Structure formats: structure tokens, C-alpha cells
Amino acid sequence: MKGMMMQRPLLISEILEYGAEAYPTAEVVSVRTEGDIHRETFPELRDRAAQTAHALRAEGIESGDRVATLAWNGHRHLELYYAISGIGAVCHTINPRLSAEQLLYIVSHAEDRLLFLDTTFVPVIAAVRDQLPEDMRFVIMTDRAHMPDTPFPALCYEELLEHQPTAIDWPEFPEETAAGLCYTSGTTGNPKGALYSHRSTVLHAMMIGLMQSHSFQEGRKVLPVVPLFHVNAWGLPYSALLCGLSLVMPGPALDGPSLFKLMDDEGVYSAWGVPTVWQGLLAEIKAQGRMPREFADVVVGGSAAPRSMIEAFESRGATVGHAWGMTEMSPVGSHGALPAYLADAPFEEQMAAKAKQGRRCFGVDFKIVNEDGQRQPHDGKAVGELFVRGNTVVSGYFRNEEATEAAMDSEGWFGTGDVASIDPKGFLVIQDRAKDLIKSGGEWISSIDLENAAMAHPAIASCAAIGVAHPKWDERPILVAVAAGEARPTLEEMHDHLSEHFAKWQLPDDLLWVEALPLTATGKVSKLTLRKQLAEYEHPELRVLAE
Numbered sequence: 001m002k003g004m005m006m007q008r009p010l011l012i013s014e015i016l017e018y019g020a021e022a023y024p025t026a027e028v029v030s031v032r033t034e035g036d037i038h039r040e041t042f043p044e045l046r047d048r049a050a051q052t053a054h055a056l057r058a059e060g061i062e063s064g065d066r067v068a069t070l071a072w073n074g075h076r077h078l079e080l081y082y083a084i085s086g087i088g089a090v091c092h093t094i095n096p097r098l099s100a101e102q103l104l105y106i107v108s109h110a111e112d113r114l115l116f117l118d119t120t121f122v123p124v125i126a127a128v129r130d131q132l133p134e135d136m137r138f139v140i141m142t143d144r145a146h147m148p149d150t151p152f153p154a155l156c157y158e159e160l161l162e163h164q165p166t167a168i169d170w171p172e173f174p175e176e177t178a179a180g181l182c183y184t185s186g187t188t189g190n191p192k193g194a195l196y197s198h199r200s201t202v203l204h205a206m207m208i209g210l211m212q213s214h215s216f217q218e219g220r221k222v223l224p225v226v227p228l229f230h231v232n233a234w235g236l237p238y239s240a241l242l243c244g245l246s247l248v249m250p251g252p253a254l255d256g257p258s259l260f261k262l263m264d265d266e267g268v269y270s271a272w273g274v275p276t277v278w279q280g281l282l283a284e285i286k287a288q289g290r291m292p293r294e295f296a297d298v299v300v301g302g303s304a305a306p307r308s309m310i311e312a313f314e315s316r317g318a319t320v321g322h323a324w325g326m327t328e329m330s331p332v333g334s335h336g337a338l339p340a341y342l343a344d345a346p347f348e349e350q351m352a353a354k355a356k357q358g359r360r361c362f363g364v365d366f367k368i369v370n371e372d373g374q375r376q377p378h379d380g381k382a383v384g385e386l387f388v389r390g391n392t393v394v395s396g397y398f399r400n401e402e403a404t405e406a407a408m409d410s411e412g413w414f415g416t417g418d419v420a421s422i423d424p425k426g427f428l429v430i431q432d433r434a435k436d437l438i439k440s441g442g443e444w445i446s447s448i449d450l451e452n453a454a455m456a457h458p459a460i461a462s463c464a465a466i467g468v469a470h471p472k473w474d475e476r477p478i479l480v481a482v483a484a485g486e487a488r489p490t491l492e493e494m495h496d497h498l499s500e501h502f503a504k505w506q507l508p509d510d511l512l513w514v515e516a517l518p519l520t521a522t523g524k525v526s527k528l529t530l531r532k533q534l535a536e537y538e539h540p541e542l543r544v545l546a547e
């Protein structure tokens with residue numbers, strides 16, 4: 001027997017209308033490429049999104065068309081988010097840190113015909129203009145006074161909006177309709193597209209609100225350092241409007257001092273980003289000897305947050321949520337809120353729990369599977385590939401059957417490529433990306449574990465553990481590190497530091513100091529690039545043999 005309840009489509013335009021009505025004084029505060037700080041209330045955001053929607057239609061954009069953006073976090077980008085999906089078109093966010101080759105690939109794969117870009121990215125487009133489709137049109141996201149000289153014809157965002165009405169009847173369509181498109185940064189092969197629907201986006205936004213129930217209180221301010229150009233800034237552009245949090249958009253300057261100043265000036269309560277961003281902010285916090293005003297909540301994910309980083313925030317009074325997810329999951333899959341049963345536990349015990357990747361969010365199922373495809377118990381010991389299932393997980397890749405087939409198992413679960421264990425209380429521990437695990441003498445060493453432990457050494461600012469070829473052991477771990485100051489501990493000193501947590505055979509065979517680690521387009525350490533940089537590297541034992 002079916003229930004007798006209405007079934008209304010879950011549409012993104014509903015979020016915008018709700019946010020504007022329920023929280024009329026909440027704001028979007030944006031650091032703009034023009035150099036100023038712009039403020040608009042949620043009702044003003046709705047009005048301008050409506051104008052943008054009319055402008056898109058005037059440019060011939062119809063339901064299902066892909067409209068690309070190449071932009072920082074700012075109000076115009078947010079207006080586009082709501083306007084594009086609101087009329088049933090698809091907002092294709094492009095990561096400006098992709099190589100020219102990847103950018104050309106995804107624009108052609110997505111069949112974008114209209115591209116909105118920040119002034120900053122004019123040179124990026126100028127460099128590839130003659131390889132882009134001839135009928136492609138460009139809109140620069142600024143006003144007439146700030147329009148740059150472009151070597152290609154371009155429209156002006158504010159002029160497009162100027163005479164458009166601020167009222168709109170958002171169309172109604174099925175909730176499965178595509179709303180957003182984001183390509184994975186593709187460390188191997190071509191980038192693959194995750195095509196989010198209205199339904200998945202709305203459900204994800206509600207999920208984020210739930211997982212942050214301890215911090216998402218109406219009237220507070222949230223800062224997405226995570227970019228709108230990658231996986232919808234972890235859903236914040238939507239959940240902030242659901243929960244009544246003002247959005248503080250940082251624009252292009254994501255260094256520690258700029259973030260500190262913005263957070264301090266605006267009184268940001270909650271800030272979200274990858275560990276590399278928080279390293280910069282923590283350095284500034286240490287330099288100033290204080291936290292930014294009001295700052296009390298950090299969400300970190302995208303790669304493993306070292307325990308030392310979590311402790312650095314927590315010991316200064318900010319709660320850290322260590323989340324895990326991926327582009328294919330909208331992206332959040334787990335949340336790092338402290339369980340109630342640990343509320344009175346000693347600091348050490350709380351930190352040990354926070355260093356794990358949290359518990360699954362409602363609506364996301366986990367299973368771990370061994371190399372033979374057998375399901376493993378959630379006993380905290382068994383390790384295997386993590387598979388996920390849920391309403392916010394992709395059912396395949398956009399126009400890519402081969403990649404879809406490779407990623408989905410016969411029961412319809414998505415293979416994450418992460419190797420993990422899950423303990424009886426539901427805590428996820430990501431051991432590694434399958435391809436980053438180091439296999440020495442038939443035994444696995446987690447590069448994440450090594451990195452986390454090494455990062456606790458005061459001389460190390462950041463580091464990466466990678467496997468290098470070894471004739472006897474197949475692979476041996478080495479540590480590549482960036483120094484925090486003048487001190488450069490020796491390999492033996494590093495062994496002393498690590499040996500509390502690791503067996504002797506798990507300790508790195510070498511310690512290399514570098515100025516900086518290569519980063520991926522999403523701000524994570526790029527082990528692929530690092531391996532390429534170290535292509536000529538020889539294990540110390542091989543060097544001895546060669547001499």
C-alpha cells in the first residue's frame with residue numbers, strides 16, 4: 001500500500017526562495033576581483049539570480065544546456081549557480097588549475113557553448129581560444145568600468161543583468177533533472193564528469209545541515225575556502241541558505257594572512273577547506289598569537305588531516321570536523337562530529353577519534369571489500385576497498401561508459417578507490433588511496449599514517465610518503481618533507497620520532513628536503529607529480545651498489 005502524501009520535486013530553486021524568505025538579513029559577503037568587498041542579502045541574491053536567469057534565456061540557454069563557469073568564490077558565481085540550475089540548465093564548474101589540455105577536453109566533452117569567467121582568468125581563455133569551439137561565447141563577470149581588454153569578443157555580466165526583471169516564476173521539472181557538472185581532476189587518464197541532479201543536490205544540502213547541527217545556527221557566518229569551482233564547495237552554497245548562515249566568499253586570496261584578516265573582519269564562525277589551506281592559516285594564527293574573532297568551527301577534508309593540525313585548532317578552542325568524501329559523492333560521505341559518549345573523555349582520546357575520518361552521513365552506506373570481492377566485517381581491523389551507495393552518490397560518469405563500468409560493482413555500489421577500515425562504532429579510517437599504499441615485502445604500509453606521524457614533528461611543515469622501487473622488497477617508503485623552519489632533523493632522528501608508532505620495517509629509508517610539495521588542481525599533494533619528479537631517484541642501497 002502506498003502512503004498518501006504529496007510528492008513535490010526537490011528543486012534547487014526552492015532553496016533559493018526559502019533562504020530569501022526565511023533569512024532576509026543573511027548576507028553573501030564577497031571579496032571581489034575588482035578589489036572591493038561586496039555585500040548582498042539573500043533576497044538581493046534571489047533578485048539577481050532571477051535577473052541572471054532571464055539573461056541566460058535571452059542568450060538562448062535552454063533546459064539541459066551546459067553553461068560553464070571559470071570563477072572564484074564570489075556572489076556572481078553564486079548567482080550563476082542558482083540561475084543556471086533554476087531554469088533547468090546545467091552549471092558546469094571548471095577548475096582553473098587544470099592544465100590547458102584538460103580544460104579543452106572537458107569543455108568539448110561537456111559541449112559548453114557559453115562560459116562565464118572572472119577577469120583573472122582572461123589569460124587562461126586567451127591562451128586556448130583558438131582551440132575552443134568557434135561558436136563559444138564568453139561573459140566576463142564584472143561591470144563595464146572594470147571590463148578588461150580581451151583578445152576575444154566578450155560580454156559584460158552586469159550589462160547582461162541591467163534591464164532584466166528581478167521577478168521570475170522558476171519552472172517546475174522532474175527532480176532527477178541534471179543541475180551541476182564537475183569533472184574529477186583526473187590524476188590518471190581524462191577527467192571524468194560527475195553529473196549532479198536537483199534531487200541529489202537538495203538531499204546533500206540537507207545532509208550537510210544535519211551533520212553540522214552543532215554549529216550551523218541561524219545568524220552565524222560560514223566561509224567556504226573550498227572552491228565553488230570544485231564539487232559545489234562541498235554543498236555550502238546550498239546548505240547556508242537552508243540554515244540561515246551568511247556566506248563569506250574569499251575570492252582569489254587564500255593565503256593565511258588574507259584568510260585571517262577576512263575571518264577576523266567578518267567574524268566568521270565556521271570555515272571549510274583542505275589541510276593545505278589550514279596550514280597557512282595556522283601559521284598566521286601562531287604569528288598573531290590569537291584566533292580570528294568568533295572563529296570556532298573548522299571542517300577539514302579532501303585529504304587526511306594530520307592529528308597535529310586537529311590538535312592545533314582544538315587546543316585553541318575551535319571544534320574540528322574531519323570529513324571524508326569525493327567528487328562522485330557530492331562530495332561529503334562522512335562527518336567528524338565528536339560522539340556524545342566521548343564528550344567527557346580525555347583530550348587525547350577525543351583527538352584519536354577526530355583523527356579518524358568520522359562516521360557516515362545519513363543516506364550514505366559503506367561497505368569494505370577485499371581483493372576477492374568479499375565483504376569484510378566492520379571490526380576496525382579488516383581492511384579493503386571502500387564502496388559507497390546512496391542518493392548523493394553518482395550512478396555512473398557523464399558520457400563515459402568505460403569509466404562507469406570500472407567504477408560500479410555488480411550490486412550497484414560505487415568503488416571509491418580508497419582503502420579503509422570501519423570500526424564497530426562506525427568510524428571510518430582511510431588507510432590510503434589504493435594506488436598510494438606502499439607495498440614492502442608483501443606487507444602494506446599506509447602513506448597517510450606515516451605522513452600524519454611525521455607531521456607531528458615540529459621541524460616538519462608538510463610531507464609526503466611515497467614508495468620507491470627496491471630490488472628485494474619491491475617498494476620501500478621514503479619521506480619527502482618541507483621544513484617548518486631552519487631545523488633539518490636527520491633520518492635517524494626521524495626514525496626515533498616515528499618508532500613509537502611504527503615497526504622498524506615500516507620506517508622510511510630516506511628523508512628528502514624540498515622547498516615545496518607539488519599540489520593537484522584541488523590543493524592536495526600530488527603524489528603523481530612527486531613520483532615523476534623523483535623518476536631519477538635511486539634507493540640509497542642501490543646507490544651504494546652502483547658506487
Ligand code: AMP
Nearest residue numbers: 301302303304323324325326327430433
Ligand atoms: P576529490 O574527488 O578530488 O574530492 O578526491 C576524493 C579523494 O580524496 C578521496 O577518494 C580520498 O582519497 C581523498 N580524501 C578526501 N577526504 C579525505 C580525508 N578526510 N582523509 C583522507 N583522504 C581523503
